[in-house]
């Protein structure tokens with residue numbers, strides 16, 4: 253059992269399912285599991301952790317580079333958490349305030365070097381290709397979904413961001429993608445400084461320009477070149493980044509897939525996993541009663557066939573062994589994960605470095621939100637696809 257008693261921690265972020273706390277003076281975070289209406293059992297959470305460690309991370313990175321583990325909190329810990337977090341958590345999140353005694357210990361991705369100034373850009377890139385279903389609309393899932401969100405009043409303005417720009421491998425298009433995210437971040441972009449959010453959907457682009465000029469970069473343009481070169485790298489190499497001209501291009505009416513991604517790049521690997529669902533025939537009309545029951549089955553298959561997903565040959569073998577439905581669920585996780593690019597000027601021998609003019613900036617690319625999704629996700633997705641096409645057709649007629 254790991255006790256939090258006597259340890260100092262900092263509230264970092266909170267999503268629908270987890271609260272992320274950094275245990276100060278360590279390089280890890282604790283992901284507290286919110287459980288309202290259902291109790292998390294140890295098997296489910298161990299399976300979820302193993303799914304992240306043995307399936308998602310090696311599939312995306314080709315290595316086991318950051319592993320998660322399950323810890324148990326004492327009831328005293330949980331009582332203390334309730335008291336200490338009450339003042340800090342946003343009010344709208346406090347409707348879910350029952351915490352599981354099991355929690356996940358994971359690497360702290362927003363920080364790269366302790367006791368220095370650390371920055372981290374979080375990007376939720378979403379689906380980076382034009383799925384077969386939407387070819388007739390010539391618009392990707394994300395861009396179509398913006399129309400739906402507008403019609404449901406979930407957003408005030410449609411985003412100009414198109415994931416196909418980000419995954420195009422073309423630097424001009426990638427810059428347009430990132431600029432669009434900065435102008436209208438929704439939940440797809442956040443910037444942290446020393447674990448505090450300094451830019452998100454509630455921020456102003458003008459503030460961002462000031463912030464960037466007061467950090468390590470001369471301009472937003474230079475910052476974007478830095479991020480783009482990291483996304484195009486394999487995530488492990490030292491890079492030299494030169495500022496490219498500021499270009500403003502308008503978003504075209506249709507979403508077009510690019511073909512410039514290097515097969516060794518980090519983005520290409522992520523896109524490959526996302527595309528797993530494309531060639532599969534998934535019958536979502538058959539009743540899917542299971543939710544996370546597939547996770548232990550999948551893990552068992554890996555064990556039985558002695559599969560190591562960091563190995564290229566085993567990855568191919570894995571794709572032939574595993575049921576299509578499960579591959580589609582792995583793909584769904586890759587379409588909804590977040591990329592974390594943390595950086596700092598503090599010297600760090602364990603990570604690669606970017607030369608930017610006279611400056612050396614140390615960086616690390618990682619991915620978060622890799623927990624397994626419930627099988628009903630596939631049914632929901634199919635329904636949303638149909639709705640998106642209906643909305644699109646209606647829009648064409650008006």
Ligand SMILES: [Zn+2]
Nearest residue numbers: 392395414507
């Ligand atoms: Zn698009």
